[in-house]
Amino acid sequence: MDVLSNLALGFGVALTLKNLAYCFLGVFLGTLIGVLPGIGPLVTIAMLLPITFGLDPVSSLIMLAGIFYGAQYGGSTTAILVNMPGEVSSAVTAIDGYQMARQGRAGPALATAAMASFVGGILSTLIVAFFGPLVGRWALEFGAAEYFSLMLMGLVFSAVLSHGDLVKALAMVVIGLLLGIVGTDVTSGLPRFSFGIPELLDGVGFTVVAVGLFAVSEIVLNLARNEKVEVFAKDVKNLMPTWADMKAAAMPTLRGTALGSFFGALPGITASVAAFSAYMLEKKLAKDPSRFGHGAIEGVAAPEAANNAAAQTHFIPTLTLGIPASAVMALMLGALTMQGIQPGPQVMTSKPELFWGLVASMFVGNVLLLVLNLPLVGLWARLTQVPYRWLFPAILVFACVGNFSLNNSAMDVYLCAAIGVLGYVFAKLDCQPAPLILGYVLGPMLEENLRRALLMSDGSFAVFVTRPISLAFLVVTALILLAMVLPGLRRRRELAVEEAAG
Amino acid sequence: MKNLRTALAAFLLAAPLAALAQAWPAKPVKIIVPWAPGGAVDVVTRKVAQKLAEQTGQPFVVENKPGATGTIGLALVAKSAPDGYTLVANDMAYSLLPHVFANLPWDHEKDLVPVTTMMDAPYGIAVRADGPHKTLAGMFAAAKANPGKLTFGSGGNGTGPHFSGELLMLRAGIELTHVPYKGAAEAMTAVIGGQVDMLLASTASLLGQARGGKARILAVSGDKRQPVVPDVPTFAEAGLKDFGVLNFNGLWAPKGTPPAVLERLQAEVQKAVASPDVKAFFESQGGIAGGATAAQFAQRVRDTTKMWEPVAAKAKIEKQ
Helix, strand or coil, X not given: CHHHHHHHHHHXXXXXXXXXHHHHHHHHHHHHHHHCCCCCHHHHHHXXXXXXXXXXXXXXXXXXXXXXXXXXXXHHHHHHHHCCCCCHHHHHHHHHHHHHHHCCCHHHHHHHHHHHHHHHXXXXXXXXXXXXXXXXXXXXXXXXXXXXXXXXHHHHHHCCCCCCCHHHHHHHHHHHHHHHCXXXXXXXXCEECCCXXXXXXXXXXXXXXXXXXXXXXXXXXXXXXXXXXXXXXXXXXXXXXXXXXXXXXXXXXXXXXXXXXXXXXXXXXXXXXXXHHHHHHHHHHCCCHHHCCCCCCHHHHHHHHHHXXXXXXXXXXXXHHCCCCCHHHXXXXXXXXXXXXXXXXXXXXXXXXXXXXXXXXXXXXXXXXXXXXXXXXHHHHHHCCCCHHHHHHHHHHHHHHHHHHHHCCHHHHHHHHHHHHHHHHHHHCCCCHHHHHHHHHHHHHHHHHXXXXXXXXXXXXXXXXXXXXXXXXXXXXHHHHHXXXXXXXXXXXXXXXXXXHC | CHHHHHHHHHHHHHHHHHHHHHHXXXXXXXXXXXXXXXXXXXXXXXXXXXXXXXXXXXXXXXEXXXXXXXXXXXXXXXXXXXXXXXXXXXXXXXXXXXXXXXXXXXXXXXXXXEEEEEEEXXXXXXXXXXXXXXXXXHHHHHHHHCCCCCEEEECCCCCHHHHHHHHHHHHHCCCCEEEECCCHHHHHHHHHCCCCCEEEEEHHHHHHHHHCCCEEEEEECCCCCECCEXXXXXXXXXXXXXXXXXXXXXXXXXXXXXXXXXXXXHXXXXXXXXXXXXXXXXXXXXXXXXXXXXXXXXXHHHHHHHHHHHHHHHCCCCXX
């Protein structure tokens, strides 16, 4: 087996004492910054980039990669404990994870998140190892038409996500869309909603929106509540999930891994899209969807498996093709360039120790993360006993530092504060922030790819149905719509039958 | 006595300036890169900064200040103290700004002084390796047979690849459709995925895919062939004269920086890029070591800025 001998070579590289140390350093740092809202892998890797120039390429790549996927583990911690996602991709974990914590099940929630992340990480790394080049070639088949149809499917799916008022959810999606299109329009090159402020020409950053909406507003909300804040971590004895929990989380973890691996391999799609999709799928498949939003363990397992799986397969286009699939990956390729390695499809063959060493280190890193995170569950759970007067200022400081360092821009900090206020208003109006994030992420991609596809097809809409992958997504979208509409119709008919009988 | 006092006063006033120039750099120098870390300008600048630090014994700190096509970082440096401790690095994008923005927050011609180039980067045109276009002439023929059917990708409106594509249309007398992407890497992906037909960009950003057998470089700009791709003809050899797009990575200082500081900086950069390791690094990237004099560089910025005028007019580029 070719892959096996390559993996043996990879483990030979990854298991040297030096590379083990860098791998540990990477995943440890990743967990740490994952826990802190606002400070993400992008900022951390950018700051560490100059330091890596002195290291050899494999070691620096192993460390930087560890930071990236380590952050996906850590991100769920604050999401579950204090309802503030440490990473954008764990925003959806907060929905049910926080509710579990409120019910005194912070331990099981954290442990489930860690184990789901582990399974997602290991399985998707297997995909990278065995099918990396194949998946990379397949991802290239995705053009503007395919992306448009995929995004459309996502938006239709998102109608499932909302619990509560449908009109409010739609309003939030629209607000998200509006936020998302701030900045220079890709197709025409003209600014929209930038009000002559240069900083707005590049749009409102994802971290700015997510931290403002989830972390800052949550803090304001807590301060506004006059009563003594509930401390639910008093009872942290039950750390591990029960057998029933494990059984309930098993299939969602696998489905989340599958979805995450798929989305992660597509350039330009972030781990948060994967996490959202996994959550929506679970809610759709659940026998009792009303449990979601009230501490359903599937709502923790699926998105956590998905975001970590996506973090691993995200390396496929980057490593097999030399295409940076996101800003973080662009940084990694920059690190390689500085080392004198030209990123491209030839790296895999000309420097096998780099590709396979990194893949092997992902196995090692995921094991390290599990070993690191499970014992930490108890420690983290105790974090909730830290008085809010200490915790909140600390979180706000980190949020400010994180937002500032992304572009070295104070504007992002102000924007984040403003969106925090907006988030408070939304909470008071009982509007869910999740649909907003979805509109913010998917809307601009939908528009950009629609216009690009039409630009290339000379305005002909036929392109969306003549390209097979695009057609497949549209058919699934139509089926989802039917599935959503049909139960309503059936119920009405049954009612009519009952009435007729009565 | 009075004369002596005047002389003393004149000395005291002049001394800081002279001392400043002689002692420069007496403290860490900050180089603003108005792009995200990991990009082409960032990589080149960091490599040179490392060398400058070794040569002068003072740290040269690279700080990324991205946003609004680089104008945020450029405006910041234009308004900084002209003491030689704040510089800005940029590439050909600088020459495009007056054609893309209606109002720049600084005087594009005067407020920032070109100091020297770090690396020159010839432009190349890339197509999919297993696509129908094997030569530049062949591609031109196909474009002439189907006006507007062939597409070229770019990293966005008003970027080097966009303007270069428009210039190619102008010079070759062909009609192509511009398809903007978010960043040149996305555009390159579209080329090798067969979504768009071609991309014009710095050879450095095309090399990886060309070496990996996914893309074919049809021609490169410059007077002579590139040592990294010796088989690829120049545009002139391939039949297109007067396609003078030559990307540069250079340094600018705020207006009013003491001439002595600028001279020293230029000399140090020249020395840095001539050092074997930096030179080899640049060549591996498909670049040519810079080190131009301030006058040469200033002339180049002016010429390039002027070169885009008819392009912007023909492409009807609407200013922001």
